Amino acid sequence: MANFLINFYNQTGAGPKNISLNFIQQSxxxxxxKYYIIIPDIEEYNxxxxxGNVVLxxxxxxxxxIKKLFFRIKLDLFLIPNYVFKYNINxxxxxxNYLISPVxxxxxxxxxxxxxxxxNLLKKLVxxxxxxxxxxRVIFYFTIKNSDLIVVQSSYMKNMLNTVWNKxxxxxxxxxxxxxxxxxxxxxxxxxFISELIKQRTDKLSKNTTMKILYVSRFYPHKNHIFxxxxxxxAKSQKLNFEFYITVNPTLEGVTDLLETIxxxxxxxxxxxxxxxxLLEKYYLDSDAFIFPSKAETFGNPLxxxxxxxxxxxxxxxxxTEAILSEVGIYYEMDNTYDCLNQIKSIYEDELLYKxxxxxxxxxxxxxxxxxxxxxxxxxxxxx
Numbered sequence: 001m002a003n004f005l006i007n008f009y010n011q012t013g014a015g016p017k018n019i020s021l022n023f024i025q026q027s028x029x030x031x032x033x034k035y036y037i038i039i040p041d042i043e044e045y046n047x048x049x050x051x052g053n054v055v056l057x058x059x060x061x062x063x064x065x066i067k068k069l070f071f072r073i074k075l076d077l078f079l080i081p082n083y084v085f086k087y088n089i090n091x092x093x094x095x096x097n098y099l100i101s102p103v104x105x106x107x108x109x110x111x112x113x114x115x116x117x118x119x120n121l122l123k124k125l126v127x128x129x130x131x132x133x134x135x136x137r138v139i140f141y142f143t144i145k146n147s148d149l150i151v152v153q154s155s156y157m158k159n160m161l162n163t164v165w166n167k168x169x170x171x172x173x174x175x176x177x178x179x180x181x182x183x184x185x186x187x188x189x190x191x192x193f194i195s196e197l198i199k200q201r202t203d204k205l206s207k208n209t210t211m212k213i214l215y216v217s218r219f220y221p222h223k224n225h226i227f228x229x230x231x232x233x234x235a236k237s238q239k240l241n242f243e244f245y246i247t248v249n250p251t252l253e254g255v256t257d258l259l260e261t262i263x264x265x266x267x268x269x270x271x272x273x274x275x276x277x278x279l280l281e282k283y284y285l286d287s288d289a290f291i292f293p294s295k296a297e298t299f300g301n302p303l304x305x306x307x308x309x310x311x312x313x314x315x316x317x318x319x320x321t322e323a324i325l326s327e328v329g330i331y332y333e334m335d336n337t338y339d340c341l342n343q344i345k346s347i348y349e350d351e352l353l354y355k356x357x358x359x360x361x362x363x364x365x366x367x368x369x370x371x372x373x374x375x376x377x378x379x380x381x382x383x384x
Contacts, residue, residue, distance in 0.1 A: 153299035
């Protein structure tokens with residue numbers, strides 16, 4: 001029997017947190033070995049308990065930046081080496097971009113922070129944020145030197161990682177493991193359900209009713225919510241019956257200004273808030289199309305979710321979107337609102353094209369692993 005240590009401590013953002021909970025809540029396919037999992041002591045993780053061959057190691061989470069920084073140093077340099085010694089750990093997986101713990105075991109790290117590998121994205125940051133991200137790159141440099149294997153979520157990420165960091169063959173090995181869809185999406189999707197769902201949507205659109213367009217994303221500069229504003233303005237000027245749904249937390253910095261602009265200009269944008277995935281499922285089912293204008297992603301989980309619900313997907317033509325969507329995506333030139341709106345109109349006005357793109361979405365979804373298969377791939381890496 002082997003003992004494995006997995007660090008989910010810094011997985012507190014909406015996307016990373018859901019991925020972590022997917023891993024922990026999925027019934028473990030491996031019952032022979034023992035898993036020690038580091039988690040933060042926050043609400044979403046508090047309902048989890050140790051069970052069978054899975055032991056949860058809860059650590060206090062700090063909201064203060066200074067306290068958070070000092071605790072991370074303590075965790076990486078002292079607590080993790082102690083766990084490795086105490087539990088006789090054979091392999092260690094870090095799910096959060098950085099792995100600087102000085103432990104002599106097989107070490108794997110998942111890279112999912114775009115600013116570490118996207119130089120163009122880094123250049124666009126304001127000075128203060130740019131300094132922070134450059135400091136993170138220093139830590140990532142030591143992570144590369146300290147790791148046996150780096151996992152990325154797409155071929156796009158692998159190419160970017162090699163371009164920026166692997167000029168001198170610094171990286172020992174890179175593995176691609178795409179993300180699965182969250183277990184929180186409970187709706188059973190079979191062929192009959194798909195047929196009925198697409199029929200309902202096309203019947204509705206054929207009557208020139210409102211087209212509901214969903215954008216699922218947290219509010220960050222690179223997520224490009226400003227583009228949705230421009231798009232809604234253009235749709236309004238052309239008197240198009242399009243309704244945009246966004247999922248931003250109104251308490252985050254910058255969101256108040258966004259929502260106030262929507263209110264003042266009476267734009268057809270509705271914020272449903274940053275809701276749980278089991279509630280979000282309803283909006284995927286009720287929507288007619290999905291848009292994802294983000295300028296950079298390490299993967300883009302909502303794209304997979306949209307594929308599952310047979311939604312035509314409108315995206316900028318970028319490497320990360322092409323890596324996930326291939327021929328399925330409905331592409332527009334980055335930040336070109338006229339091109340984007342024309343692409344949306346093409347599926348709104350052409351029932352056959354709408355059906356084709358809907359069916360292509362569900363077919364593309366089959367190319368990605370489910371939660372069981374995804375967890376198994378990581379377990380195989382740890383057992384090497």
